[in-house]
Amino acid sequence: METLPAEGLLASSWLLIALPLLGAAVLLLGGRRTDRWGHLLGAATVVASFVLAVLCTIQLAGLEERSASIDLFTFISTGELDVRAGLLYDPLSAAFVLLITGVGSLIHIYSIGYMAHDEGRRRFFAYLNLFVAAMLLLVLGNSFVALYVGWEGVGLASYLLIAFWYTRPAAATAAKKAFIKNRVGDVGLALAIFVMFSQLGTTSYEGVFGAVGTLAGGTVTALGLLLLLGACGKSGQFPLQAWLPDAMEGPTPVSALIHAATMVTAGVYLIARSAPIYDETPTARTVVLAVGAVTLLIGAIAGCAYDDIKKVLAYSTVSQIGYMFLAVGLGPAGYVAGLAHLYAHGFFKAGLFLGAGSVMHAMNDQVDMRRYGALWKKLPITFVTFGLGYLALIGFPFLSGYYTKDAIIEAAFDRGDVWGYVLGGVAVLGAGLTAFYMTRLMLMTFFGRARWEDGVHPHESPSVMTVPMIVLAVGSVVSGFVMVQLFPLSSWFEPVFGEPEEAEHVIAPLTIGLALTVVMALGIVAALLFVGRREVPVTAPVRVSPVTRAARNALYADTINESLFMRPGQWLTRALVFFDNRGVDGAVNGLAATLGGSSARLGRTQTGFVRTYALGMLGGAVLVAGALLAVTAG
C-alpha cells in the first residue's frame, strides 16, 4: 500500500481532532460563564468534525491510492527513539472517523435534551468532546504511540463519564473498576509497543508492518497476544469483560456513544489495523477466535437473565463485540465482515441505548424492566425506533444485522475444518440467544401489563431526542443492505486488506441465511413462551434454577476475578505493607533508636566534674604511653 502526503482538504484533517479538543478546552476552562451555551458549542464542534470528515472521505475516495499521510511534528526524539506525530487517513480510519463523528453528532444532539435538567451539563459535554477528540486520535494516528495516546485518552474520558454522577457510590466504584480493568489491558498494549521499539526500532504502522516479516515467530506471536490483551481490556472481552456492564452507571448517552458504538470497538480496530502482524502468527489469531467465541456466549447467556435494561444491552454489546473479534480472528476472510458488523452495531446499538434512555426518561430513571410494561402506546416513536434496532440486532431478514452476522457466520464455516463448524455453530447459537434475550427485553418493556411504580406518568421524549433515534433507526435498517449490496465494503477496504478473494463456500450462503432465520425465530418463540405467556412478577423470583442463578451473576466473572486476582492481590499488598512497616521501617527506626539510646547512655558519663575528666585524660595518656612502650619493646 502506497501512502502519499495528503493534499487539499485532507492535509487539514488534524482539524477533525482539534475541533472537539477545542470545545473541551473552552468548556472546561471557561467555567460557569459557558453554562448557557456550552452544550451548543459541544454539539457544534462534533457536527463540524462530521462535516469535515465527510468532505475528507469524499476526497479520499477520489484518490488513486486511497491513502494519505499527514505529518505533524516531532513528538518524542531521544537517542534512537524518534516518534513523529502524524495522521494516516486511509479507508479503515475514514470508516471509523465517519462512525465516530456521525454517531457522535447524533448523540451530542440527543444529550442536549437528555441532560437538559442536569446541573453538570457543561461538564458532561466537555468530557464528551474530550472523548471524541481522543477517539479520533486513536483511529487517525499513524503510529502505535499515537494510537496509545488516544487509547489512554478515551480511557480517561470513559472513566470521567462513568463517574459523571460521582456522588453515587455505585458510579464511582464502576468507574474505578472500568479504569483498572482497562489498565490491565493497557499494560499489554504498552508492552507490545516496547517490543516493537526494541525489536524493530520503530512504532509507526508503515515501519512495523514493513518489517514484521523479519521477526522471529515467537516475537510476532508475543506481539499479537499483547495487542490482543490490550484489545480485550478496551473492548470488554473475556477475561476482562466484567467492567462493561458496570459502566452503565454513567448517563445513557455515554453508554450509547462510548460503551456501545465507538470506544469498545477500539479493540476490533486495533486487531484489524494490526492485520499484517496477525497474518504472521496463526497462534495469536486462534486465540483471538477463542476469545471472540467465548465472549459471544458469555455475553448472550448473561443477557438472558438481567432485569436492568441497560445491563441487558451492555451484555448484548459484549456479545456482539465477541462476534467482531471472531470475525477479525478469521483473518482476511473476516476483516470486512467484522467491520461491517461493527458499523451496523454502531447504528443499532446506539439507537437501542438512546431508546433505553428515552424509556428511562419517561419512567423517572427507573432501569428495572420488571417495573415497565405496556409502554408501546405511551412512547410510540421510542417503540418504533427501538423495535427497528431490535430487529436489526437479532438479525431479522434484510435488516443490517442479518447481512453482517450472516457474513461472519459464513466466513466461520468457510474455514472448512472442524473448528470452522464449532465457531459457526457457536455464532448461530449466539444468534438464537440474542433473539431470546432481546425479545424478552421487548416484551417486558413495551408489552404486557403496566407494572409502573406509583406516580409515574410516561411521556414521549422531546424531538431533540427522538430525531437522533429516528436517524439511527433508519441507519440500522438500511446500513446492512448498503454495505453489503449497494457499496460493498470489501472494495472500499481493498487498499488496507487487499483484494477480496472469492471464498469457497462449505455451506451455501442461502442455507446459512435460512438457518439463521430459523434459529432467530426459535429464540423469539422461546421468549414468547417463557416470558410473554406469563405475567411478569414485579420482583425477581428467588427460587430459580442454578443456570439462571449463574447467568444472573454473569457466570460468576466477578467472583472469579475477586478470588483469583483481587484477594491474592490484597494479600500480597498486606504482606508488603507489613514487610515495609516492620522490615524496612523497623530496620531504619531501630538503627536510629539504638544510636539515640546509646548516645543518651554515653552522655551520662559527662558528669560536669573536672576531676573525672582529668582522670579520663590521665587514663588515656597512660594507655597511649603503654601502647607505645609495648610497640617499641616488642
Next chain:
Amino acid sequence: MTLTWYLVLAAILFTIGAVGVLVRRNAIVVFMCVELMLNSVNLTLVTFARATGTVDGQIMAFFVMVVAAAEVVVGLAIIMSIYRTRRSASIDDANLLKY
C-alpha cells in the same frame, strides 16, 4: 648512674602532681599540682640534654616555662572570676557544663 636518680625524682614529682590534680578540690592547689607536673617534665628534658651534651632539651624546657607562665595568667584569671561569682574556689562547684 646519676641519670637514673634524676629521672626517678622527675617521675616522683610527676606522680605527686598527677595525684594532686585528681584528688584535691581547691582550684589553687590543683593549679600548683599542674605546675609541678610541668616542672617534672622540665627536669626530664634538662637531664637528657645534659646526658647527650646537646641544647635541644634545654631549649624545650624554656618553651615549657613560657607556656606555663601564659597558662598561669589565664588560669588564675579564670579561678578569680569563678571565686567572685560563687564565693568558692572548689572545682567541684563549677559543674554546670554536663549532659
